[in-house]
Amino acid sequence: xxxxxxxxxxxxxxxxxxxxxxxxxxxxxxxxxxxxxxxxxxxxxxxxxxxxxxxxxxxxxxxxxxxxxxxxxxxxxxxxxxxxxxxxxxxxxxxxxxxxxxxxxxxxxxxxxxxxxxxxxxxxxxxxxxxxxxxxxxxxxxxxxxxxxxxxxxxxxxxxxxxxxxxxxxxxxxxxxxxxxxxxxxxxxxxxxxxxxxxxxxxxxxxxxxxxxxxxxxxxxxxxxxxxxxxxxxxxxxxxxxxxxxxxxxxxxxxxxxxxxxxxxxxxxxxxxxxxxxxxxxxxxxxxxxxxxxxxxxxxxxxxxxxxxxxxxxxxxxxxxxxxxxxxxxxxxxxxxxxxxxxxxxxxxxxxxxxxxxxxxxxxxxx
Numbered sequence: 001x002x003x004x005x006x007x008x009x010x011x012x013x014x015x016x017x018x019x020x021x022x023x024x025x026x027x028x029x030x031x032x033x034x035x036x037x038x039x040x041x042x043x044x045x046x047x048x049x050x051x052x053x054x055x056x057x058x059x060x061x062x063x064x065x066x067x068x069x070x071x072x073x074x075x076x077x078x079x080x081x082x083x084x085x086x087x088x089x090x091x092x093x094x095x096x097x098x099x100x101x102x103x104x105x106x107x108x109x110x111x112x113x114x115x116x117x118x119x120x121x122x123x124x125x126x127x128x129x130x131x132x133x134x135x136x137x138x139x140x141x142x143x144x145x146x147x148x149x150x151x152x153x154x155x156x157x158x159x160x161x162x163x164x165x166x167x168x169x170x171x172x173x174x175x176x177x178x179x180x181x182x183x184x185x186x187x188x189x190x191x192x193x194x195x196x197x198x199x200x201x202x203x204x205x206x207x208x209x210x211x212x213x214x215x216x217x218x219x220x221x222x223x224x225x226x227x228x229x230x231x232x233x234x235x236x237x238x239x240x241x242x243x244x245x246x247x248x249x250x251x252x253x254x255x256x257x258x259x260x261x262x263x264x265x266x267x268x269x270x271x272x273x274x275x276x277x278x279x280x281x282x283x284x285x286x287x288x289x290x291x292x293x294x295x296x297x298x299x300x301x302x303x304x305x306x307x308x309x310x311x312x313x314x315x316x317x318x319x320x321x322x323x324x325x326x327x328x329x330x331x332x333x334x335x336x337x338x339x340x341x342x343x344x345x346x347x348x349x350x351x352x353x354x355x356x357x358x359x360x361x362x363x364x365x366x367x
Contacts, residue, residue, distance in 0.1 A: 026307050033311045038156030040318060042164070043194045045070060049161055063161045067154055084226035182329060189325045197318060200285045201236060207285075208232040208277055212245070215269040219262055221253050231270075235277065237301060237313050242277075246270040292320055293342040 025032065045066045052062035110116050160167070168187070175183050213228025221227065231245035246267060253262040292300075297317060304316030320340060327337030 022307060029308050029312075033308055033315075034152040034156055036315050036319075037311070038153050038160055040194060040198060040315075041070070041153065041157045042160035043191055044198045045157065045161065046164070046191070047195065060162070063158060066161070067158055070157075071154060081226070081229060084223065084229075087223070186326060186329050189329075190322050193321055193325055194318060197321060204277065204281045204285050205232040205236060207281060208235050208273065211273045211276070212270070215273065216249055216266070219253075219265050219269065220257075221249050221262065221266065222256050223252065227252065240298070240301060240313075242270075242274050292317060292324065292340055293344075296320065296340050 048066040048069070049059075049062045052065055053059060057065065171187065172180060172183055209229045209232035211228075212231040213225045216224035216227055227249045230248060234241040234245040237244070249266050249270075250263050253266055254260075297320075300316040300320045301313050304312030304314075304319075306312070308315065324337050324340040327333040327340065
Protein backbone atom coordinates (compact mmCIF):
# COMPACT_ATOMS: atom_id res chain seq x y z
CA UNK A 1 0.00 0.00 0.00
CA UNK A 2 1.42 3.39 -1.01
CA UNK A 3 1.95 5.86 1.80
CA UNK A 4 0.01 9.11 1.37
CA UNK A 5 2.17 12.12 2.19
CA UNK A 6 0.77 15.41 3.57
CA UNK A 7 -0.10 18.13 1.11
CA UNK A 8 2.73 20.45 2.14
CA UNK A 9 5.31 17.73 1.41
CA UNK A 10 3.80 16.95 -2.01
CA UNK A 11 3.56 20.67 -2.87
CA UNK A 12 7.21 21.20 -1.86
CA UNK A 13 8.37 18.26 -4.00
CA UNK A 14 6.35 19.49 -7.00
CA UNK A 15 7.67 23.05 -6.61
CA UNK A 16 11.26 21.78 -6.32
CA UNK A 17 10.75 19.63 -9.40
CA UNK A 18 9.45 22.61 -11.40
CA UNK A 19 12.43 24.72 -10.32
CA UNK A 20 14.92 22.02 -11.34
CA UNK A 21 13.06 21.48 -14.63
CA UNK A 22 13.14 25.22 -15.42
CA UNK A 23 16.82 25.37 -14.51
CA UNK A 24 17.58 22.47 -16.88
CA UNK A 25 15.54 24.09 -19.69
CA UNK A 26 17.41 27.38 -19.26
CA UNK A 27 20.90 25.87 -19.19
CA UNK A 28 20.26 23.44 -22.05
CA UNK A 29 18.49 25.99 -24.29
CA UNK A 30 21.31 25.89 -26.88
CA UNK A 31 20.52 22.20 -27.48
CA UNK A 32 16.79 22.09 -26.82
CA UNK A 33 15.70 25.09 -28.94
CA UNK A 34 16.96 23.66 -32.28
CA UNK A 35 15.55 20.25 -31.32
CA UNK A 36 12.15 21.77 -30.54
CA UNK A 37 11.95 23.71 -33.82
CA UNK A 38 13.12 20.62 -35.71
CA UNK A 39 10.47 18.43 -34.06
CA UNK A 40 7.69 20.84 -35.08
CA UNK A 41 9.11 21.19 -38.60
CA UNK A 42 9.34 17.41 -38.92
CA UNK A 43 5.68 17.04 -37.95
CA UNK A 44 4.82 19.78 -40.45
CA UNK A 45 6.76 18.09 -43.28
CA UNK A 46 5.56 14.58 -42.49
CA UNK A 47 2.44 14.80 -44.76
CA UNK A 48 4.68 15.90 -47.66
CA UNK A 49 7.02 12.96 -47.05
CA UNK A 50 4.04 10.58 -46.98
CA UNK A 51 2.76 12.11 -50.23
CA UNK A 52 6.07 11.50 -52.01
CA UNK A 53 6.13 7.94 -50.68
CA UNK A 54 2.65 7.34 -52.11
CA UNK A 55 4.10 8.51 -55.41
CA UNK A 56 6.58 5.60 -55.17
CA UNK A 57 9.56 7.69 -54.03
CA UNK A 58 12.00 5.82 -51.74
CA UNK A 59 11.71 6.99 -48.12
CA UNK A 60 15.18 8.59 -48.07
CA UNK A 61 14.52 10.45 -51.32
CA UNK A 62 11.10 11.60 -50.06
CA UNK A 63 12.66 13.06 -46.89
CA UNK A 64 15.47 14.81 -48.77
CA UNK A 65 13.09 16.24 -51.39
CA UNK A 66 10.72 17.54 -48.69
CA UNK A 67 13.63 19.20 -46.88
CA UNK A 68 14.90 20.77 -50.11
CA UNK A 69 11.46 22.27 -50.80
CA UNK A 70 11.27 23.66 -47.25
CA UNK A 71 14.79 25.12 -47.49
CA UNK A 72 14.04 26.74 -50.86
CA UNK A 73 10.84 28.37 -49.56
CA UNK A 74 12.50 29.61 -46.35
CA UNK A 75 15.57 30.84 -48.26
CA UNK A 76 13.39 32.76 -50.74
CA UNK A 77 11.58 34.52 -47.88
CA UNK A 78 14.88 35.24 -46.10
CA UNK A 79 16.42 36.64 -49.33
CA UNK A 80 13.45 38.93 -49.91
CA UNK A 81 13.61 40.20 -46.32
CA UNK A 82 17.38 40.71 -46.52
CA UNK A 83 16.97 42.83 -49.66
CA UNK A 84 14.35 44.95 -47.92
CA UNK A 85 16.55 45.32 -44.84
CA UNK A 86 19.58 46.27 -46.99
CA UNK A 87 17.51 49.01 -48.65
CA UNK A 88 16.39 50.15 -45.20
CA UNK A 89 19.94 50.32 -43.81
CA UNK A 90 21.01 52.60 -46.67
CA UNK A 91 18.64 55.22 -45.28
CA UNK A 92 19.82 54.93 -41.67
CA UNK A 93 21.96 58.14 -41.79
CA UNK A 94 18.90 60.10 -42.98
CA UNK A 95 16.75 58.56 -40.23
CA UNK A 96 19.46 59.25 -37.66
CA UNK A 97 19.67 62.92 -38.64
CA UNK A 98 15.90 63.34 -38.50
CA UNK A 99 15.74 61.52 -35.18
CA UNK A 100 18.36 63.82 -33.64
CA UNK A 101 16.38 66.84 -34.83
CA UNK A 102 13.18 65.48 -33.28
CA UNK A 103 14.95 64.66 -30.01
CA UNK A 104 16.47 68.14 -29.88
CA UNK A 105 13.05 69.76 -30.43
CA UNK A 106 11.51 67.52 -27.79
CA UNK A 107 14.25 68.39 -25.28
CA UNK A 108 13.73 72.10 -25.81
CA UNK A 109 9.98 71.64 -25.38
CA UNK A 110 10.51 69.73 -22.12
CA UNK A 111 12.93 72.41 -20.90
CA UNK A 112 10.41 75.14 -21.74
CA UNK A 113 7.35 73.45 -20.22
CA UNK A 114 8.78 71.56 -17.22
CA UNK A 115 12.03 73.41 -16.49
CA UNK A 116 14.23 70.30 -16.84
CA UNK A 117 17.66 71.40 -18.06
CA UNK A 118 19.29 69.99 -21.19
CA UNK A 119 22.17 68.66 -19.09
CA UNK A 120 19.82 66.66 -16.88
CA UNK A 121 17.97 65.28 -19.90
CA UNK A 122 21.23 64.23 -21.57
CA UNK A 123 22.25 62.51 -18.34
CA UNK A 124 19.00 60.52 -18.35
CA UNK A 125 19.53 59.59 -22.01
CA UNK A 126 23.07 58.38 -21.27
CA UNK A 127 21.86 56.32 -18.30
CA UNK A 128 19.15 54.77 -20.48
CA UNK A 129 21.74 53.93 -23.15
CA UNK A 130 23.95 52.27 -20.52
CA UNK A 131 20.97 50.23 -19.36
CA UNK A 132 20.29 49.11 -22.94
CA UNK A 133 23.77 47.60 -23.41
CA UNK A 134 22.89 44.27 -21.74
CA UNK A 135 19.76 44.11 -23.94
CA UNK A 136 21.88 44.71 -27.05
CA UNK A 137 24.25 41.98 -25.97
CA UNK A 138 21.33 39.62 -25.42
CA UNK A 139 20.01 40.48 -28.89
CA UNK A 140 23.40 39.71 -30.45
CA UNK A 141 23.39 36.42 -28.58
CA UNK A 142 19.97 35.68 -30.04
CA UNK A 143 21.29 36.42 -33.54
CA UNK A 144 24.20 34.02 -33.01
CA UNK A 145 21.78 31.42 -31.71
CA UNK A 146 19.66 31.93 -34.82
CA UNK A 147 22.69 31.30 -37.04
CA UNK A 148 23.38 28.08 -35.15
CA UNK A 149 19.71 27.15 -35.54
CA UNK A 150 19.92 27.64 -39.33
CA UNK A 151 22.67 25.03 -39.60
CA UNK A 152 21.31 22.53 -37.08
CA UNK A 153 17.63 22.69 -38.02
CA UNK A 154 17.87 20.76 -41.35
CA UNK A 155 20.05 18.08 -39.77
CA UNK A 156 17.76 17.54 -36.78
CA UNK A 157 14.64 17.63 -38.98
CA UNK A 158 16.10 15.01 -41.34
CA UNK A 159 16.97 12.74 -38.40
CA UNK A 160 13.51 13.11 -36.83
CA UNK A 161 11.86 12.15 -40.13
CA UNK A 162 14.30 9.33 -40.81
CA UNK A 163 13.91 7.78 -37.35
CA UNK A 164 10.17 8.48 -37.04
CA UNK A 165 9.16 4.81 -36.82
CA UNK A 166 11.87 4.13 -34.23
CA UNK A 167 10.69 7.04 -32.05
CA UNK A 168 7.03 5.99 -32.34
CA UNK A 169 7.93 2.38 -31.55
CA UNK A 170 9.73 3.59 -28.41
CA UNK A 171 6.67 5.59 -27.28
CA UNK A 172 4.42 2.56 -27.69
CA UNK A 173 6.80 0.21 -25.85
CA UNK A 174 7.30 2.38 -22.74
CA UNK A 175 3.56 2.13 -21.99
CA UNK A 176 1.65 -1.03 -21.11
CA UNK A 177 0.10 -2.95 -23.99
CA UNK A 178 -3.45 -2.29 -22.74
CA UNK A 179 -2.78 1.45 -23.14
CA UNK A 180 -1.70 1.15 -26.80
CA UNK A 181 -5.03 2.45 -28.10
CA UNK A 182 -4.91 5.46 -25.77
CA UNK A 183 -1.29 6.21 -26.77
CA UNK A 184 -2.24 6.00 -30.45
CA UNK A 185 -5.12 8.45 -29.91
CA UNK A 186 -2.91 10.94 -28.03
CA UNK A 187 -0.14 10.78 -30.66
CA UNK A 188 -2.65 11.21 -33.48
CA UNK A 189 -4.26 14.21 -31.79
CA UNK A 190 -0.87 15.81 -31.04
CA UNK A 191 0.23 15.36 -34.66
CA UNK A 192 -3.00 16.82 -36.05
CA UNK A 193 -2.92 19.69 -33.56
CA UNK A 194 0.65 20.68 -34.45
CA UNK A 195 0.07 20.36 -38.20
CA UNK A 196 -3.19 22.28 -38.24
CA UNK A 197 -1.86 24.92 -35.86
CA UNK A 198 1.34 25.51 -37.85
CA UNK A 199 -0.44 25.55 -41.23
CA UNK A 200 -3.07 27.90 -39.86
CA UNK A 201 -0.43 30.14 -38.30
CA UNK A 202 1.47 30.43 -41.60
CA UNK A 203 -1.72 31.24 -43.53
CA UNK A 204 -2.73 33.80 -40.90
CA UNK A 205 0.74 35.41 -41.08
CA UNK A 206 0.48 35.67 -44.88
CA UNK A 207 -2.93 37.38 -44.69
CA UNK A 208 -1.86 39.74 -41.87
CA UNK A 209 1.36 40.66 -43.73
CA UNK A 210 -0.69 41.50 -46.84
CA UNK A 211 -3.13 43.63 -44.83
CA UNK A 212 -0.32 45.42 -42.96
CA UNK A 213 1.67 46.18 -46.11
CA UNK A 214 -1.41 47.33 -48.03
CA UNK A 215 -2.47 49.69 -45.23
CA UNK A 216 1.02 51.17 -44.89
CA UNK A 217 1.34 51.63 -48.66
CA UNK A 218 -1.98 53.50 -48.77
CA UNK A 219 -0.78 55.74 -45.93
CA UNK A 220 2.52 56.42 -47.69
CA UNK A 221 4.75 54.91 -44.99
CA UNK A 222 8.20 53.98 -46.30
CA UNK A 223 9.28 50.31 -46.34
CA UNK A 224 5.67 49.18 -46.08
CA UNK A 225 6.39 45.62 -47.25
CA UNK A 226 9.21 45.09 -44.75
CA UNK A 227 7.18 46.56 -41.89
CA UNK A 228 4.13 44.52 -42.92
CA UNK A 229 6.07 41.25 -42.86
CA UNK A 230 7.79 42.07 -39.57
CA UNK A 231 4.42 42.97 -38.09
CA UNK A 232 2.96 39.62 -39.19
CA UNK A 233 5.91 37.76 -37.64
CA UNK A 234 5.52 39.67 -34.36
CA UNK A 235 1.78 39.02 -34.48
CA UNK A 236 2.50 35.32 -33.95
CA UNK A 237 3.24 36.24 -30.34
CA UNK A 238 -0.21 36.30 -28.70
CA UNK A 239 -1.35 39.72 -27.40
CA UNK A 240 2.20 41.08 -26.95
CA UNK A 241 3.19 40.87 -30.62
CA UNK A 242 0.31 43.05 -31.79
CA UNK A 243 1.54 45.91 -29.61
CA UNK A 244 5.14 45.55 -30.79
CA UNK A 245 4.05 45.33 -34.44
CA UNK A 246 2.44 48.79 -34.46
CA UNK A 247 5.43 50.52 -32.81
CA UNK A 248 7.75 50.03 -35.82
CA UNK A 249 5.62 51.81 -38.48
CA UNK A 250 4.83 54.59 -35.99
CA UNK A 251 8.55 55.20 -35.47
CA UNK A 252 9.23 55.22 -39.22
CA UNK A 253 6.31 57.56 -39.84
CA UNK A 254 7.49 59.88 -37.06
CA UNK A 255 10.98 60.10 -38.53
CA UNK A 256 9.97 60.43 -42.18
CA UNK A 257 6.81 62.57 -41.97
CA UNK A 258 5.85 65.85 -40.34
CA UNK A 259 3.02 66.05 -37.84
CA UNK A 260 1.13 63.15 -36.27
CA UNK A 261 -1.65 62.59 -38.79
CA UNK A 262 -0.04 59.51 -40.35
CA UNK A 263 0.79 57.97 -36.99
CA UNK A 264 -2.85 58.23 -35.90
CA UNK A 265 -4.02 56.59 -39.13
CA UNK A 266 -1.44 53.80 -38.68
CA UNK A 267 -2.81 53.08 -35.19
CA UNK A 268 -6.40 53.02 -36.51
CA UNK A 269 -5.43 50.73 -39.42
CA UNK A 270 -3.62 48.29 -37.12
CA UNK A 271 -6.54 48.25 -34.67
CA UNK A 272 -8.86 47.27 -37.55
CA UNK A 273 -6.40 44.59 -38.71
CA UNK A 274 -6.03 43.23 -35.17
CA UNK A 275 -9.82 43.11 -34.78
CA UNK A 276 -10.13 41.21 -38.08
CA UNK A 277 -7.34 38.86 -37.07
CA UNK A 278 -8.68 38.11 -33.58
CA UNK A 279 -12.34 37.72 -34.54
CA UNK A 280 -12.16 36.15 -38.01
CA UNK A 281 -8.71 34.79 -38.91
CA UNK A 282 -7.76 33.14 -35.61
CA UNK A 283 -11.11 31.38 -34.94
CA UNK A 284 -11.52 30.06 -38.52
CA UNK A 285 -7.97 29.65 -39.85
CA UNK A 286 -5.65 28.94 -36.94
CA UNK A 287 -6.04 25.46 -35.54
CA UNK A 288 -9.15 24.85 -33.46
CA UNK A 289 -7.23 22.01 -31.80
CA UNK A 290 -5.12 24.47 -29.78
CA UNK A 291 -7.68 26.38 -27.73
CA UNK A 292 -5.75 28.08 -24.95
CA UNK A 293 -7.37 30.84 -22.93
CA UNK A 294 -5.97 34.37 -22.92
CA UNK A 295 -4.64 34.28 -19.35
CA UNK A 296 -2.62 31.11 -19.89
CA UNK A 297 -1.42 32.35 -23.30
CA UNK A 298 0.06 35.53 -21.81
CA UNK A 299 1.65 33.67 -18.89
CA UNK A 300 3.28 30.95 -21.03
CA UNK A 301 4.53 33.48 -23.60
CA UNK A 302 6.21 35.51 -20.84
CA UNK A 303 7.61 32.36 -19.21
CA UNK A 304 8.86 31.11 -22.59
CA UNK A 305 10.57 34.45 -23.17
CA UNK A 306 12.18 34.34 -19.72
CA UNK A 307 13.56 30.82 -20.24
CA UNK A 308 14.33 30.64 -23.99
CA UNK A 309 14.10 34.25 -25.16
CA UNK A 310 12.34 35.05 -28.44
CA UNK A 311 12.40 31.39 -29.49
CA UNK A 312 10.62 30.44 -26.29
CA UNK A 313 7.89 32.99 -26.95
CA UNK A 314 7.16 31.43 -30.35
CA UNK A 315 7.36 27.84 -29.08
CA UNK A 316 5.30 28.35 -25.91
CA UNK A 317 1.81 28.14 -27.45
CA UNK A 318 2.41 24.92 -29.49
CA UNK A 319 4.02 23.33 -26.41
CA UNK A 320 1.13 24.24 -24.12
CA UNK A 321 -1.30 22.99 -26.79
CA UNK A 322 0.44 19.60 -26.80
CA UNK A 323 0.32 19.51 -22.99
CA UNK A 324 -3.42 20.25 -23.04
CA UNK A 325 -4.08 17.32 -25.38
CA UNK A 326 -2.11 15.02 -23.05
CA UNK A 327 -3.81 16.39 -19.93
CA UNK A 328 -7.26 15.89 -21.46
CA UNK A 329 -6.51 12.18 -22.02
CA UNK A 330 -5.27 11.44 -18.47
CA UNK A 331 -8.06 11.36 -15.83
CA UNK A 332 -5.85 12.66 -13.00
CA UNK A 333 -4.73 15.65 -15.12
CA UNK A 334 -8.08 16.59 -16.69
CA UNK A 335 -8.59 19.56 -14.32
CA UNK A 336 -5.31 21.02 -15.59
CA UNK A 337 -6.47 20.52 -19.17
CA UNK A 338 -9.68 22.42 -18.39
CA UNK A 339 -7.66 25.22 -16.78
CA UNK A 340 -5.60 25.63 -19.96
CA UNK A 341 -8.64 25.63 -22.28
CA UNK A 342 -11.01 28.45 -23.17
CA UNK A 343 -14.30 26.69 -22.32
CA UNK A 344 -15.71 28.78 -19.46
CA UNK A 345 -18.46 27.01 -17.45
CA UNK A 346 -21.56 28.98 -16.49
CA UNK A 347 -21.33 27.80 -12.88
CA UNK A 348 -18.32 26.47 -10.99
CA UNK A 349 -18.59 23.22 -9.02
CA UNK A 350 -19.10 25.01 -5.70
CA UNK A 351 -22.14 26.89 -7.02
CA UNK A 352 -23.61 23.70 -8.48
CA UNK A 353 -23.24 21.92 -5.13
CA UNK A 354 -24.95 24.78 -3.35
CA UNK A 355 -27.80 24.74 -5.90
CA UNK A 356 -28.24 20.99 -5.38
CA UNK A 357 -27.97 21.11 -1.58
CA UNK A 358 -30.31 24.12 -1.24
CA UNK A 359 -33.58 22.36 -2.16
CA UNK A 360 -32.60 19.29 -0.06
CA UNK A 361 -32.01 21.45 3.02
CA UNK A 362 -35.39 23.21 2.53
CA UNK A 363 -37.09 19.82 2.14
CA UNK A 364 -35.62 18.64 5.43
CA UNK A 365 -36.82 21.79 7.18
CA UNK A 366 -40.39 21.25 5.91
CA UNK A 367 -40.43 17.66 7.16
